[in-house]
Amino acid sequence: MIRFTHVTKTYPRTGTAVQDVTLHVGKGEFIFLTGPSGAGKSTLLKMVYMEERPTTGEVRVSGTSSVTASSREVAKLRRKLGIVFQDFRLLDNRTAEQNIGFALEVTGAPQSVIGPKVARALTQVGLAAKGTSFPRELSGGEQQRVAIARALVNDPFVLIADEPTGNLDDRATRGIFQLLRDINASGTAVIMATHNLELIRRQEFRTVEMNRGMIVFDSDEQLPPARDA
Amino acid sequence: MRPFRDALITFRRSPLLSALSVTTIAFSLFAFGLFGLVALNIREALDRLEDRVEIRAFVTDGTTPEQIAQASGDIATYPEVLSAAAVTQEQALARAQQELGDFRDVFEGAALPASIDVKLRAGMRDPATVKRVASRVKAFPFVDDIRYGEEWIEKLYRLRNIAGIAGLALGLSFALVSMIIIGATIRMAVLARAKEISIMRLVGATDAYIRRPFLLEGVAKGIVGGLLALLLTWLSRLLIDRFIIKTVFFDARVIMLGLLFGALIGLLGSAVSVGRHLRRV
Numbered sequence: 001m002i003r004f005t006h007v008t009k010t011y012p013r014t015g016t017a018v019q020d021v022t023l024h025v026g027k028g029e030f031i032f033l034t035g036p037s038g039a040g041k042s043t044l045l046k047m048v049y050m051e052e053r054p055t056t057g058e059v060r061v062s063g064t065s066s067v068t069a070s071s072r073e074v075a076k077l078r079r080k081l082g083i084v085f086q087d088f089r090l091l092d093n094r095t096a097e098q099n100i101g102f103a104l105e106v107t108g109a110p111q112s113v114i115g116p117k118v119a120r121a122l123t124q125v126g127l128a129a130k131g132t133s134f135p136r137e138l139s140g141g142e143q144q145r146v147a148i149a150r151a152l153v154n155d156p157f158v159l160i161a162d163e164p165t166g167n168l169d170d171r172a173t174r175g176i177f178q179l180l181r182d183i184n185a186s187g188t189a190v191i192m193a194t195h196n197l198e199l200i201r202r203q204e205f206r207t208v209e210m211n212r213g214m215i216v217f218d219s220d221e222q223l224p225p226a227r228d229a
Numbered sequence: 230m231r232p233f234r235d236a237l238i239t240f241r242r243s244p245l246l247s248a249l250s251v252t253t254i255a256f257s258l259f260a261f262g263l264f265g266l267v268a269l270n271i272r273e274a275l276d277r278l279e280d281r282v283e284i285r286a287f288v289t290d291g292t293t294p295e296q297i298a299q300a301s302g303d304i305a306t307y308p309e310v311l312s313a314a315a316v317t318q319e320q321a322l323a324r325a326q327q328e329l330g331d332f333r334d335v336f337e338g339a340a341l342p343a344s345i346d347v348k349l350r351a352g353m354r355d356p357a358t359v360k361r362v363a364s365r366v367k368a369f370p371f372v373d374d375i376r377y378g379e380e381w382i383e384k385l386y387r388l389r390n391i392a393g394i395a396g397l398a399l400g401l402s403f404a405l406v407s408m409i410i411i412g413a414t415i416r417m418a419v420l421a422r423a424k425e426i427s428i429m430r431l432v433g434a435t436d437a438y439i440r441r442p443f444l445l446e447g448v449a450k451g452i453v454g455g456l457l458a459l460l461l462t463w464l465s466r467l468l469i470d471r472f473i474i475k476t477v478f479f480d481a482r483v484i485m486l487g488l489l490f491g492a493l494i495g496l497l498g499s500a501v502s503v504g505r506h507l508r509r510v
Contacts, residue, residue, distance in 0.1 A: 072437075
């Protein structure tokens with residue numbers, strides 16, 4: 001479903017961000033992507049949604065290859081992915097509903113489809129009553145739920161979450177994490193980059209650890225954890 | 230729906246620059262319009278003048294009517310010539326008196342020379358042809374003097390060309406300036422919407438979709454500028470009509486072409502800029 005084959009990403013000014021990564025993510029998996037800041041987690045995720053392309057190697061996502069995909073194909077691919085960030089990235093001048101509907105609008109979906117889908121996504125994230133609120137009227141946890149609803153509204157096969165709880169307190173973090181688990185339970189794969197070791201320790205999910213651009217531990221492959229690196 | 234609503238966004242965000250874009254497009258087309266109008270009307274005038282283009286060959290006194298008739302017959306066979314008519318002294322006087330109306334007394338007792346009046350075929354009335362035929366007619370030994378609107382016609386031709394070139398140069402300069410201003414407006418609009426655009430990309434909007442409102446806005450500005458130019462040109466024409474000389478205006482086809490050109494300026498200015506700036510967002 002998602003396959004990295006000897007992927008290296010080098011930036012002209014800051015050097016190598018990801019080095020010789022080979023990784024496979026299967027259908028419906030839940031993966032923690034962890035490691036210190038600057039380890040290459042975000043770059044790795046960006047290559048999944050093809051915001052960045054590998055310098056060498058290949059990323060294949062649901063049949064789309066990073067080597068050959070046109071910008072149009074990338075756009076089409078992203079409609080099958082859900083992407084969530086630490087800073088939510090909601091539009092301040094739109095309500096929760098409009099923010100979620102935005103993801104459908106830009107794909108040319110008709111209004112008659114958008115309404116019901118938005119309502120369903122809002123219910124799924126537990127915000128059915130807050131559809132007409134603006135982001136500034138919502139708590140951090142609620143804003144992230146709106147962002148997740150926006151990511152879900154296109155029925156993605158994978159949800160990519162880059163530090164989704166980085167800006168949230170413990171209580172909100174637990175809520176968001178539970179939500180991601182529910183989403184995963186209904187069949188959507190989840191790749192979650194996080195610093196929150198507390199969260200990881202308590203879970204039985206696959207954990208991939210990065211450091212200096214390389215994968216230093218993958219619980220699926222039983223590599224020894226390189227804690228000293 | 231949405232692209233049309235979005236198309237107004239830069240208008241709202243930077244009304245001054247947007248107004249400036251529209252104005253420069255309008256000036257560009259106004260320059261085309263005004264000089265085009267001059268060229269058009271000179272063309273019209275030339276057509277009318279050319280209908281009257283005549284080569285009048287005055288013959289020396291004492292030439293016999295037979296000689297004149299013979300020469301007229303010869304001249305009438307030239308391929309450029311429509312007709313060649315002999316005008317006697319009496320006819321010349323009568324015509325002069327008629328043309329002068331109230332001042333006919335001036336010619337009381339005067340003697341005007343006889344002449345051969347040569348009319349040229351339509352399409353053969355340009356300065357070069359007129360000159361060529363005139364010099365052939367002048368070759369008859371009894372032809373004393375030749376008159377034709379040589380200088381007039383050449384000057385009008387030249388004036389029309391100058392008007393055309395000036396309009397083109399000025400119009401194109403303004404078109405260039407307006408494209409640069411539109412580019413700057415779009416740059417600001419793209420930067421102001423950077424977050425929105427990055428989210429659009431994230432959720433799978435195609436580049437074409439993101440670009441569309443900017444291009445539509447460019448086209449809209451071009452058309453508004455074109456309409457403004459049309460209004461300005463029309464008002465100028467009204468003033469000229471009232472105070473200087475009767476003029477003709479462009480037909481619908483030319484007007485449509487002008488508006489289309491305005492839309493094209495707007496579209497090109499937007500397309501160049503939006504492509505460049507979207508890459509940086």
